[in-house]
Amino acid sequence: MSDHPVIVTVTGHAEREFAPNRCTVALRVHADGTTREHAADPVTAAIVTLTDLVTELRERNNSPVTRWTFDQVRHSRHRPYSKDGKTRPWRYTSSASLTVTFREFDAVSAFVDTASEVEAVAIANLNWWITRKTREKRMAKVRDLAVRDALAKAKGYTKSLGYSDFRALAVADPGMLGLQPGPSPGAGGAPMMRAMRSAAASASEENGPGYSLEPDRITLSADVEARFEAS
CATH class of the missing domain: 3.30.110 (Translation Initiation Factor IF3)
Incomplete structure (x- = not known):
């Protein structure tokens, strides 16, 4: 010694x-067509449907939604070419994106299921995270x-x-x-978070309504x- x-x-x-305490669902709204109206109308209708859906959740007592964002509808057009180099008719595209952040995970599955059934809407990503505090x-x-x-x-x-x-x-x-x-x-x-996008997609396709999403735990x-x- x-x-x-x-x-x-x-x-x-x-x-x-x-365990995460927030889930942000990212939605993409997209449509194209031979005219501006053919592209814009489905997107506009989808935005109205999603807005109504989120508004109903936000107005509940003890709302499961903490915040949501909406990116304005964007319109564009392009003119494709055939294999021999000839121009084809104009193609029009309309798109928008929304994010909805949940604090109650029981509401996520139902929202994803309902939103994915809306024409021109796709679930882009589910991000599970922990608030700063x-x-x-x-x-x-x-x-x-x-x-x-x-x-x-x-x-x-x-x-x-x-x-x-x-x-x-x-x-x-x-x-x-x-x-x-x-x-x-x-x-x-x-x-450190594992990707949940593919899990959400497979659950939606295989099980249909009533499936539940199980977030991976986050390693700090x-x-x-x-x-x-x-x-």
């Missing part, structure tokens, strides 16, 4: 999975676990020397103490550098 204190500099890592609380927990991991590592390094008292000299973000740790899974504290991770004096 040594009578002299020793300085131990280590890294700590932690990660935990958390909740994410900060979750990250505080994960960072604390990373510091605990660093302390446990320091104790492990000095166990054979008989040290039992540890005093923290510094705790810092990666790189601040001059360490160069190898990459850790999910390093950086960024949420943290890395720290720490320096301890062991005695």
